[in-house]
Amino acid sequence: MSLPRIAIDAMGGDEGVRVMVEGVSLAHGCNPSLRFLLVGDEAKVAERLALYPGLAEAVEIRHAPEVISGDERPTQALRRARTTSMGMAVDAVKRGDAGAAVSAGNTGALMAISKLALRTISGIDRPALAALMPTLGNHDLVMLDLGANTNCDSRNLVQFAIMGAAYARIVNGLASPRVRLLNIGSEETKGTEDLRDAAALLKQVNGSLALSFEGFIEADKLSRGDVDVAVTDGFSGNIALKAMEGAARFVADLLRRSFASSLRSKLGFLISRPATDLLRHHLDPNQHNGAIFLGLNGVVVKSHGGASAVGVAHAIKITARLLEENLTERIAADLANVGAEMIQNPARAGQRGQVEASPQSDLASEQGA
């Protein structure tokens, strides 16, 4: 059975059409059964496409006269959804004209456009941006939200936990993923009220979900491989993700300086080249590119604005995998199993088992383990 085709916002991202079309070509090279709908300036897309003759039969071009810019506000982008490459790529998914959309454009705009066009899965208030991050363990960490929602309340966080666990079950084949909330301490008294409320709720419904909620996690422990899903609001998630990227690059830069500091070090570097190449490959953001908006009736993947063609190809590979695995249907089914009341009103559902009411700010600690 062949997969539905993938709509590509051919104009988004720092370098736009050049990188996007080359990424499509690379992805097609790895999996020649893939089919694409390239949405963007027809002349420009055709010009780039001419460089990859093997791609012609796998691709249809759809002309979009406009492009959404990197600093455009979501509200403004929404108004231009019908005429822009991003809006029209997502619209193709809505119409069933493509199975999924990939864009390297403005994250906030992509979120707003996707939410309006595709709507959220029943019971989910807001989609969340989720990505797979490398760890020292046996499989990647699912982390969400990475920037789609600047402010999140406890209800959003609980919904993210459920969606993140469903995603981890699908991509990592885990029966009961270990879920933690990102916080500034592991003690139950730490963090914001929304985090403490979300923790108390997840703890109470733990047994009825196909996940294992294990409390809070601090940002320095994310890469150790002892948690499967890390849940956070979009502001903190974006800060954590970028801080890790920046620190990894910082260490690599220092390493390069250290190796260049003496003849002996240079020799050592040459000899250990295969080791450092392995490291570079492992840390290359392009090898982890492709974040997904979880919670939508459809697959929308965000490619990093600065990703290379290899990165775009990786995002397309992830997209194809999610189509193969029927991600949307499986998350919806998973959410249905969890029980509608829990998702739509975690506060009420969570408090069912609670006899005495305690002051809100003390909720988490009063129910402490």
Add this chain to the structure above:
Amino acid sequence: MSLPRIAIDAMGGDEGVRVMVEGVSLAHGCNPSLRFLLVGDEAKVAERLALYPGLAEAVEIRHAPEVISGDERPTQALRRARTTSMGMAVDAVKRGDAGAAVSAGNTGALMAISKLALRTISGIDRPALAALMPTLGNHDLVMLDLGANTNCDSRNLVQFAIMGAAYARIVNGLASPRVRLLNIGSEETKGTEDLRDAAALLKQVNGSLALSFEGFIEADKLSRGDVDVAVTDGFSGNIALKAMEGAARFVADLLRRSFASSLRSKLGFLISRPATDLLRHHLDPNQHNGAIFLGLNGVVVKSHGGASAVGVAHAIKITARLLEENLTERIAADLANVGAEMIQNPARAGQRGQVEASPQSDLASEQGA
């Protein structure tokens, strides 16, 4: 002129008295003119102290019957300030019995106790935890708040910017430090309303402050050395700091695995040992240990709970440096120069130059560059 002595909470931190006394001994070895007041369980402190005979004349022990635990709430810790090693160490600063206090205990408790005992400098609502972080540039980055205040409004952020700049002028000798607010994008429309408001205010008063406000910065760009002060709320700051620490450790672990992956790599590692040792030293958190509470009438330094004796000694060295440099007086003088209205009511001061009122959420973009 000899410095006033330094009060040490001898019981705080993961390993308590053993590491704290050894740290004091190391710091004293480097600078034999330092004097200390060790506050804690008298018998335990004396027992450890007996191992370092050279230290006896530099130290006085003050008995504190209790210890504040790592997960104790600040409100509870405050009630026990008079009988705990942390509370009594800070109290010694209040009484002028010591010039500064160092503790490796519970950050929230230390913040609450210090704020109550020492009060904030006139015009500052809340102290902020600031640290120096390594960069690729010529000097360290001052970053604050790192966890003292979970929620911060625009007024807090503006005050942190002013205090952080004062600290950077003192420790890094800069005339007009480049200040940025940590955000999830560099565009003016990004982030929370408080961040956008703080940015608009700092932009308007830029000329009247001894700092150069340059807008937002994303977390992946913190280590590049092109900003001197990064300002954020305590939640995001703590997440960013720990994410960077964790990522640096992750890369180091991967590097170790890579080097161990083949005989050739092992050989390369042995040859380039001086380079990797240099890297390890540069990244060792103990070489950067010691965060300061800015904005108090007195010097209080937080040593990392997991710091080694070398780390404790480093925190003590920073403390001595701040005493030498008269940090508190210089920050107070600096704040006085800025003008009382700006600090105490940045919103009003910031809007003086503004003729038309614009909707709050659009403030930043309407005033866009």
